[in-house]
Amino acid sequence: xxxxxxxxxxxxxxxxxxxxxxxxxxxxxxxxxxxxxxxxxxxxxxxxxxxxxxxxxxxxxxxxxxxxxxxxxxxxxxxxxxxxxxxxxxxxxxxxxxxxxxxxxxxxxxxxx
Amino acid sequence: xxxxxxxxxxxxxxxxxxxxxxxxxxxxxxxxxxxxxxxxxxxxxxxxxxxxxxxxxxxxxxxxxxxxxxxxxxxxxxxxxxxxxxxxxxxxxxxxxxxxxxxxxxxxxxxxxxxxxxxxx
Numbered sequence: 001x002x003x004x005x006x007x008x009x010x011x012x013x014x015x016x017x018x019x020x021x022x023x024x025x026x027x028x029x030x031x032x033x034x035x036x037x038x039x040x041x042x043x044x045x046x047x048x049x050x051x052x053x054x055x056x057x058x059x060x061x062x063x064x065x066x067x068x069x070x071x072x073x074x075x076x077x078x079x080x081x082x083x084x085x086x087x088x089x090x091x092x093x094x095x096x097x098x099x100x101x102x103x104x105x106x107x108x109x110x111x112x113x
Numbered sequence: 114x115x116x117x118x119x120x121x122x123x124x125x126x127x128x129x130x131x132x133x134x135x136x137x138x139x140x141x142x143x144x145x146x147x148x149x150x151x152x153x154x155x156x157x158x159x160x161x162x163x164x165x166x167x168x169x170x171x172x173x174x175x176x177x178x179x180x181x182x183x184x185x186x187x188x189x190x191x192x193x194x195x196x197x198x199x200x201x202x203x204x205x206x207x208x209x210x211x212x213x214x215x216x217x218x219x220x221x222x223x224x225x226x227x228x229x230x231x232x233x234x
Contacts, residue, residue: 052221055219095220104160107157
């Protein structure tokens with residue numbers, strides 16, 4: 001199985017500041033035939049199910065604020081929150097869908113400093 | 114409203130069985146691959162099982178293969194997970210999740226609120 005490793009495990013950012021979460025896969029999730037990275041990002045607030053934010057590494061799901069952006073390729077990816085808002089406090093997960101067994105990172109908890 | 118609603122969770126003894134259900138509404142259920150994803154208390158997310166739109170393809174995580182069975186009833190817009198030989202490590206919230214792809218197995222674009230399964234003596 002492809003192992004997904006996120007860093008850091010947690011981070012505290014001031015309101016209005018940038019938050020960056022990293023995700024590294026144990027093998028490339030870039031499919032050469034269509035040049036797409038099979039990687040998604042989710043947000044999970046306390047007591048709620050996960051919510052899809054980003055797919056294909058950088059495509060924003062409908063309704064997701066544009067302060068959320070995804071980047072990277074092959075094995076190294078980032079989720080950036082350009083200006084942290086109070087409602088962004090949550091745990092964020094990356095997930096690969098390249099392998100037959102879809103796997104998630106361990107999660108990164110984002111808090112307000 | 115587009116939604117998934119899980120039910121069937123509860124407390125069960127080790128070695129016991131439980132059947133989870135997921136009722137879909139607001140979209141053409143028969144057109145989507147569906148999944149179960151679980152989350153142990155205070156832990157991260159783990160994909161459990163997937164089923165194709167026509168039930169022709171089933172897949173399982175190694176941790177549940179041989180013990181869990183996924184199925185669906187498109188006429189009733191319902192997804193199921195039969196869980197047998199339950200272990201303490203199966204404890205967690207089980208989410209029903211719609212696949213973002215009609216023909217493949219990608220990201221999960223719609224989630225239910227989950228149902229809690231507790232395996233304890």
